[in-house]
Structure formats: structure tokens, C-alpha cells
Amino acid sequence: MEPFVSEVYLGSLLAGVDEAGRGPLAGEVVAAAVILDPNNPIEGLADSKKLSEKKREALFDEIKQKALSYAIASASVAEIDELNILHASMLAMSRAVAALQVAPEHALIDGNRIPKALICPAEAVVKGDARHQAISAASILAKVSRDRDIVAYGQEYPQYGFEKHKGYPTAVHLQALKDHGLTPLHRRSFGPVKRIIEGS
Template identity: 75%
Template sequence: MEPFVSQVYFGDLLAGTDEAGRGPLAGEVVAAAVILDPRNPIAGLADSKKLSEKRREALFVEIQEKALAYSVASASIDEIDNINILHASMLAMSRAVSTLSIAPEHVLVDGNRIPPNLPCSAEAVVKGDARQAAISAASILAKVTRDRAIVEAAEIYPEYGFEKHKGYPTAQHLEAIRLHGITPIHRRSFGPVKKILEG
């Protein structure tokens, strides 16, 4: 059975936005914004974390083909360390919405906070990535983009196993940090990394 996702539109220009990568110890936080086309629906949209990698990759392509507009943006590791991950996530989402090729009339934001400096009205939707199609689409674009970036980092730093844990604080990842130290893509402000650095 396909996951149920409601679709409520403010005209045709309702954007959804979501981020990926708040929890990992490494890598940028990535956000996406999507304006879906109500005349060209996409079946099977759901919270990106509930979909298989294969399904996410297929939807990633379909969203780009069928959406009226989409944008992907990020906040850097330095920004995460300087302003904290929450504010960096808000910044990334604001950047994604602001760089859409079509200006949205309204934005649905996953979670319980609204990023600052959005170009239109907005509302926060708790568990929105499972409830609103535009947010689901944004979550898929953000997660696939971030996962691809961290897998590329695995080729540069093979001893850390980024391709397996995607930067999250698994036992393997923490042990690799203890053995090899940190890389330029590690978030120094995050507790487990900070603790090892202060060692």
C-alpha cells in the first residue's frame, strides 16, 4: 500500500521545505524546497527516512522531472559550528525557498519552527514529511543530495565508513574518530566530536 500523503494547495504555488542531516557528526546540513504540480501528481511520496534507498533515488528523478520548481541549498560545517545546527538548518531551508525559480505563495515547513526571511507566508507542520506531499518531496531531494555528498566524502576518507553510516554517531564512526582523529568535514561543536578533541 502506498503511504498516504495529503495535498492541500494554496493555488498552484504551495512550496514544501525540509532538511536532512541534523543528527550526523559530519557533513553539511542540506535543505530542499519543492513546488509540486497538482496536474502532474507523483505517487508514493512519503517521509524520505521511511523509503528504501532505491525508491528515494527513483523519486528524486521523478520529482525533478514533474515539479513546477525545486531548489536545494545547504549550510556549511563552519556555519553549523558557529550558529548551531538548529539555526543552520533554518538557514539552509530559507536559502532553498529563496532560490526557487518560481516564487511560492505559501510555504509548509517540516517541524515546529519557521525559518526567518522567507519570501511569503509560511506555517510549520509537525511530521509534515509524512503528511504533506510537497514536504515529502523536499525531504527526498534533501536526503538523496546529502547522502550522495557523504558517500563522495567516503572516497576521500575511506577509513571512516561514511558510506555506511552517512556521518551518524554509530559505534564504528566513533571508533574511527578515536583512531584517526577528525576530518575537515566533522562538526567540531557536536558533543561526541568535541569530547574526543578535548580528550
């Protein structure tokens, strides 16, 4: 993995921004924005997908305690179906940045696109969660928050096994869709769900 680059961006307050939940067939897409405190470092930050669940959970709490500011936001299933998942992800990220209690002077966005209507200048950074600690912190907040939400949905809809597959299109999830039909959580614009609706 490449070493993290400096978080100092022309001396400005820097927000890292990332999202979680583009690929699943169900649930909201969740984004987070984080402004880290350079005087209160956090050890062990990395791309959330490369960390164990236990490590993500521990870092989730530490980030919330030590960050200068953080915010978690989402776009709903209805917004995903109306806008498409890319635009809904951008919307969730812009909401997260806007919700920061400390106004950022610059934002680093994971990926190759910058959301519209951000409150500050921004730069897109491909694989940013492996290059910038602030983006890594945002990826952890978004991932853990979304996972907790979908696990809670698993208690509401136990026959779908959300707590195991987190809404992703596993064989178990697809079979549950065929056996039990859709829930209000399912993204009707996604191909596998659309095919269930169409009976194919």
C-alpha cells in the same frame, strides 16, 4: 500513516520545505524546497526515512522532472559550528526557498519552527513529510542529495566509513574518530566530536 492533506492552499503556489542531516557528526545540513505540479502527480511520495534507498533514488529523479520548481541548498560545517545545528538548518531551508525559480506564495515547513527571512508566508507542520506531498518531496530531495555528498566524502576519507553510516554517531564512526582524528567535515560543536578534541 495519516493520509496526505490537500495541496491546495487558498489557490496559492505552495512550496514544501524539509532538511536532512541534523543528527550526523559530519557534513553539511542540506535542505530542499519543492513546488509540485498538480497536473503532473507523483506516486509513492512518503517520508524519506520510511522509503528504501532504491525508492528514494527513483523518486529523486521523478521529482526533479515533474515539479514546477525545486531547489536544494545547504549550510556548511563552519556555519553549523558557529550558529548551532538548529539555526544552520533554518538557514539552509531559507536558502532553498529563495533559490526556487518559481516564487512560492506560501511555504509549508516540516517541523515546529519557521525560518527567518523567508520570501513568502509560511506555516510549520509537525511530521509534515507524512502529511503533505510537497514536504515529502522536499524530504526526499534533501535526504538523497546529502547521502550522495557524504558517500563521495567516503572516497576522500576511506578510513571513516562515511558511505556506511552517513556521518551518524555509530560505534564504527566513533572508533574511527579515536583512531584517525577529525576531518574538515566533522562538526566540532557536537558533543562526541568535542570529547575527541578534549581527549576524554
